[in-house]
Amino acid sequence: MKRFGYFLLYVSLTVVALFQLVPLIWLFLFSLKDNREIFAGSPFALPSELRWQNYLKVWEGGVGTYFFNSVWITSLAIILTVLFASMATFAITRMKWKWSGFVLGLFMVGLMIPIHSALIPLFSMFLKVNLIDNPISIVITYTAYNLPITIMILLGFYYTLPREIEEAAIIDGCSIHRMFFRIILPMTTPVISTTVVINMIYNWNEFVFVNTFISSDKYKTLTVGIQNFIGQYMTDWGAIGATLIISVLPIIIAFIFFSNKVVEGISSSAVKG
Amino acid sequence: MNKVMSNRLSIAIYVLPALLLVTILVFIPLILSAYYGLMKWDGIGAMEFIGLENYINGIKDEKFWNSAYHSFLLAIFSTLSLAVYLTVSLILASKIKGSDLFRKIYLIPMLLSSVAIAQLWIKVYNPSNGILNAILMNLGVKNPPAWLADPSLVLLAIFIPILWQYAGFYILIYYAALKNIPESLIEAAKIDGATPTQIALKIKLPLIKEVVVVTVVLAIVGSLKYFDLIYVMTGGGPNGASEVMASYMYKLAFSSYDFGYGSAIGFLLLVITLIVTFIIRKITATDEQVEY
Numbered sequence: 001m002k003r004f005g006y007f008l009l010y011v012s013l014t015v016v017a018l019f020q021l022v023p024l025i026w027l028f029l030f031s032l033k034d035n036r037e038i039f040a041g042s043p044f045a046l047p048s049e050l051r052w053q054n055y056l057k058v059w060e061g062g063v064g065t066y067f068f069n070s071v072w073i074t075s076l077a078i079i080l081t082v083l084f085a086s087m088a089t090f091a092i093t094r095m096k097w098k099w100s101g102f103v104l105g106l107f108m109v110g111l112m113i114p115i116h117s118a119l120i121p122l123f124s125m126f127l128k129v130n131l132i133d134n135p136i137s138i139v140i141t142y143t144a145y146n147l148p149i150t151i152m153i154l155l156g157f158y159y160t161l162p163r164e165i166e167e168a169a170i171i172d173g174c175s176i177h178r179m180f181f182r183i184i185l186p187m188t189t190p191v192i193s194t195t196v197v198i199n200m201i202y203n204w205n206e207f208v209f210v211n212t213f214i215s216s217d218k219y220k221t222l223t224v225g226i227q228n229f230i231g232q233y234m235t236d237w238g239a240i241g242a243t244l245i246i247s248v249l250p251i252i253i254a255f256i257f258f259s260n261k262v263v264e265g266i267s268s269s270a271v272k273g
Numbered sequence: 274m275n276k277v278m279s280n281r282l283s284i285a286i287y288v289l290p291a292l293l294l295v296t297i298l299v300f301i302p303l304i305l306s307a308y309y310g311l312m313k314w315d316g317i318g319a320m321e322f323i324g325l326e327n328y329i330n331g332i333k334d335e336k337f338w339n340s341a342y343h344s345f346l347l348a349i350f351s352t353l354s355l356a357v358y359l360t361v362s363l364i365l366a367s368k369i370k371g372s373d374l375f376r377k378i379y380l381i382p383m384l385l386s387s388v389a390i391a392q393l394w395i396k397v398y399n400p401s402n403g404i405l406n407a408i409l410m411n412l413g414v415k416n417p418p419a420w421l422a423d424p425s426l427v428l429l430a431i432f433i434p435i436l437w438q439y440a441g442f443y444i445l446i447y448y449a450a451l452k453n454i455p456e457s458l459i460e461a462a463k464i465d466g467a468t469p470t471q472i473a474l475k476i477k478l479p480l481i482k483e484v485v486v487v488t489v490v491l492a493i494v495g496s497l498k499y500f501d502l503i504y505v506m507t508g509g510g511p512n513g514a515s516e517v518m519a520s521y522m523y524k525l526a527f528s529s530y531d532f533g534y535g536s537a538i539g540f541l542l543l544v545i546t547l548i549v550t551f552i553i554r555k556i557t558a559t560d561e562q563v564e565y
Contacts, residue, residue: 009364016361017378020440024381026404027393043404084291091287096279103292110299112550114498116519117543120526120536121305122298124316144298147291166278176283205386207501212527223388227505230392237396244389251384259377266383266442267449 031055031241038237054242058229063243065218066225071250073135073221074203077142081199082192084143085150090180092151093158094166104155110148115208123212137213138221142203150195153268157191197258198265204251222247303543310537315530327537337538339513340521341545343428347517348496350432351439355488358440362447363473376448380441387438387501394434395421395506421507424514431503431515438502439495443488450484451477486557490550497546518542 030038031054032047059067088107092100122141123132131137161184169179185192207223214220220228226243233239255262277283310327312320331337361379365372382390397403398420406417420430454477462472478485500519503509509516509524522542526535 009367009369013361013364013369013375016440017375020379020382020437023393023397023404023437027396030396039402043407084294087287088291091284094278095284095287097281097284103288106292106300107295110295112547113299113303114519114543114546116498116500116522117306117539118299118302119523120309120316120532120539121302123526124309124532125302125305127316140294141298144294147295148299151291170277176277176280180287201384205388207386207388207505208523223386226392227388237402240392240396244392248385248389252381255377255381255384262384263377263380263445266380267445 027241027244030237031245032238033241034238035236051238054238055246058233058239058243059246061239062217062225062229063222063246066220066222066229067246069135069219069225070204070221070223073138073142074200077139077146077203078196078199080139080143081146081150082195085147085154085195086185086188086192087180088147089151089154089158090184093155094161094163094184104151107148107151110145111152115145119208119212122209126213132213133215133219135214135219138210141209141213142206146199146202149269150199153195153198153265154188154191157188161187193258193261194265194268197254197261198269200254201251201262201265303540306536306540306543308536309533310540312533312536314533316526316532317530320533323533327534328541330534331537331541336513336516337518337521337541340509340516340518343515344497344499344517344519346428347432347435347499348493351435351492351496352489354436355443355485355492357436358443359447359478359485361440362444362451363477365444365448366451366477367469367473372448376441376445378441379444382438383441385438388505390434390438391502391505394437398430422511424511427507427511427515431506434502434506435499439492443492446484446488447481450481454480486553489557490553493553494546494550497542497549518545 026043029044029047032050032052033041034051034054037045037048088103091097092104126132126134126137165183165187166179169183170176174183205223206221207227210221210224211227214224217225217228226247229243230240233243309320311322311324312327313323314320365375369375397405400406400417400419400422403420405420409417418426421427423430458476458480459472462476467475498519499517500523503515503517504520504523507515509520518538519542522535522538525531525538529535
């Protein structure tokens with residue numbers, strides 16, 4: 001009886017796992033087929049031949065550009081966010097000043113803001129300073145909106161750093177900047193990697209800001225790019241499938257190699273709405 | 274030591290980059306949004322002050338309340354689905370072999386962009402070639418529905434990918450909370466003769482109550498702000514049947530170029546989100562702290 005109970009539990013967990021995986025498996029299968037095969041055959045039939053040319057076609061047809069834009073915009077925003085967040089967290093947790101509690105409070109309020117309420121004013125601000133259709137607007141917006149969550153994740157780790165290290169460094173005549181960049185930053189690598197992973201997922205998948213601020217094809221990132229691209233290839237399912245697979249692959253690969261960091265990052269970002 | 278760590282210039286150098294970015298790009302726009310809401314403005318030309326007209330129109334706007342109603346429906350669906358996630362987590366946390374692998378599989382959709390998820394599910398729902406209707410026809414259903422084109426089904430059809438996307442996220446949170454319960458408590462209950470169901474309902478659930486409250490807030494507030502998936506899947510259609518608050522605001526501003534009214538709606542969205550958060554916190558506030 002007990003065995004049968006466990007069997008039922010496994011069955012239910014497996015059903016949920018299938019629900020999560022089947023749409024993705026189906027997507028991968030049709031990304032390697034042509035329309036004739038997709039429309040005539042069974043949805044789970046293996047492709048008669050692996051049509052990797054679907055991938056080549058969309059890559060050369062514009063997805064390659066979107067991909068590189070996503071890579072550099074995501075990376076630059078991650079570097080700025082993690083650097084500025086680390087500096088601010090250092091100042092808030094280690095330095096002595098009257099307003100540190102208030103400034104921390106401001107960052108924490110920033111966690112609750114729905115981006116749509118800020119979208120129109122942001123658009124008009126960027127229009128005034130000529131940053132519409134300029135990727136700089138995207139990089140600084142990503143940085144600003146990810147700073148609060150990044151600071152929140154860093155905070156717990158900074159509180160546990162022993163003060164003796166700073167004291168020793170200062171007694172040895174180390175400047176504050178040297179201490180931060182040579183001692184503190186390297187010590188926080190474990191938590192930095194968590195924030196990098198979580199920032200990567202947010203930035204790579206972001207849609208609204210790029211869709212609103214960027215109009216030239218040459219600056220679009222994958223999320224917005226594939227949106228237009230799929231419009232053109234409306235009926236070519238293989239091409240659409242290949243485009244979608246390319247757009248999700250980097251995140252899936254990151255997940256395979258750093259799954260524990262991803263799990264950690266997502267759990268600690270739970271407070272972000 | 275103190276001298277170095279309270280040097281004003283150093284403090285400014287370390288805190289200002291982050292503080293300025295957040296102030297200029299997060300907080301000032303919120304204030305501007307309330308201000309633009311007082312204007313008649315197309316986003317490019319001159320602004321004309323019209324007082325509270327936009328806000329009053331917003332409160333009287335049937336389309337806005339219709340979209341708010343859809344947002345709240347999604348919020349209710351999302352909250353109810355938490356019960357499913359919680360059940361799965363209780364199973365996972367009951368010494369199941371391979372629970373780590375299951376959790377990671379469940380998490381995969383959460384990592385994908387809403388745009389990719391939307392495009393994938395557009396294909397899943399495709400009336401003639403989508404996988405869903407293919408399965409239904411194999412099961413003998415003669416006229417499977419047109420899902421996204423059917424006004425009475427479209428919200429449900431949008432909710433399934435939402436369920437799919439967030440399952441792993443909530444399961445992850447619940448699982449972590451359940452694993453935090455000390456083993457000794459469960460052992461004690463077992464010795465007293467409690468059944469696994471009793472342990473789950475009478476011991477584990479009350480102990481993770483705080484976490485459940487947090488997820489309810491996340492699910493509701495998240496639903497009220499929902500945008501990307503719906504914008505890509507249906508654009509709010511057919512005929513407004515899946516319009517939500519954020520997509521309505523977006524259309525006003527960036528399709529009809531009614532920036533003043535759009536800002537007012539955006540500000541109402543902020544106010545509604547904050548009020549709802551406050552109310553849930555109030556209702557669910559507990560003064561007793563759980564101690565093991």
